[in-house]
Amino acid sequence: MALKHKATVMDEKTMQQALRRIAHEIIEHNRGTEKVVLIGIRKRGVPLAERLQEYLCEIEDFEIPLGILDITLYRDDLIQRQDQPEVHTTDVPFDLTDKHVVVIDDVLFTGRTVRAAMDALIDLGRPAGIQLAVLIDRGHRELPIRADYVGKNVPSSRSELVEVKVKEIDQADRVDILEKIAE
């Protein structure tokens, strides 16, 4: 299967704007950041969460706790997959009880990753609430899940691929839509 570039929907500047806006929305929604904690979902949710933490710190002058979640052991597709995903470490070095947890991921698609993340979080403690922030919402939900903060809504077809690149991992900040074409 070959991939053809179809469109660029976000560049470095618009990504920064979107994340800054989300930072403001998090403060507004939670009336401050006192009880807010951030949880980045591996892999690309982590650098996005770190940036949100930085922006929130600039605005509120307060460093919000940041944790890293690996959802591999909570996936619902392990039994079907031929390629076994590698397990990485979950690192949430603080108590989630009574906290407003903002989960951050790059793309919201079927909602299954978020379902797994919520199960994983509830095993770690009993948060006051869980909110979801995503850079891209591309639709096609398979579960009743929605995001509280969205960088950009990108209507896409199932045959397309939404590729998020972040500097920390991919040496560039951009979001592309790629089309799968039969050779």
Add this chain to the structure above:
Amino acid sequence: MQTLRRKDILGLEEMSAEEINLILETARSMREIMQRKIKKVPVLRGRSVLNLFYEPSTRTKASFELAQKYMSSDSVSVAGTSSSLVKGETLKDTVRNVEIMGIECVIMRHPVSGSSHYLARNVEASVINAGDGMHEHPTQGLLDMFTIWEKKGRLEELKVAIVGDIRHSRVARSNLWGLQKMGAEVVVAGPPTLMPPDLNAFGVKHFTVIEEAVDGADVVMALRLQKERQESGLFPSMREYAELYGLTPQRITRAKEDLLIMHPGPMNRGIEISSELADGPQSVVLEQAASGVAVRMALLYLLLGGTKE
């Protein structure tokens, strides 16, 4: 490498450095789960495991059972003395009967070397060798390597001295294969009568004086003197053995300052290791027990957490 492409874990002799690395990396992620309040992840929900122990075991059995519980698998444990083995049923029949009940993985400890290989060839379930006679104890070798790796940050170019009854020790064999594959230098020490006849196959240096073997060592691993496997006449007496080969603070002065002292347990205190060393600041005996659960969780995930081709 992402996946362990094998059905069974039978020994470290047949395992590659790449595979060992994957297991150690996965175990590191598993250790975090053990530190949680709720020590359970749903990854092996609905998978069934049989623990079949034809020899006594405390730590290995508890460790496997806890690993299974933390991974949400269902398990049954059968001990040799309470099983049909005493009624004369063959191993193959026992396991085939349990397999048909839905067991997908068998953890087995057995007094006969090669028994887990035999079982693995005859059943579809994954087999993990939890110690077969004097042959191998791969999960112990892996947990020992994991403990060293966590403490030292590497295995490469470390000097490890394995001391004691090498001949009867499956722990020693697994460590000899594993550690050398991972780039460590391994030497063995103990009375010549307790060295295996096939020692040359491992390509390690043998010392009869403990002080010489531990010279410059990063790790000293004491082995249990296996009273139950001793034929008569291999050494004069327990007391003489302790005098000549027991690990004591005086005996390890030539080792590196940040030496790790290990023992797979159960310890014969005052025979192969003095209490002073076993409970001292260099001892990582208890860390070894904790590592065991993480390593076994990793193996269960790598063997059962996906589809078999």
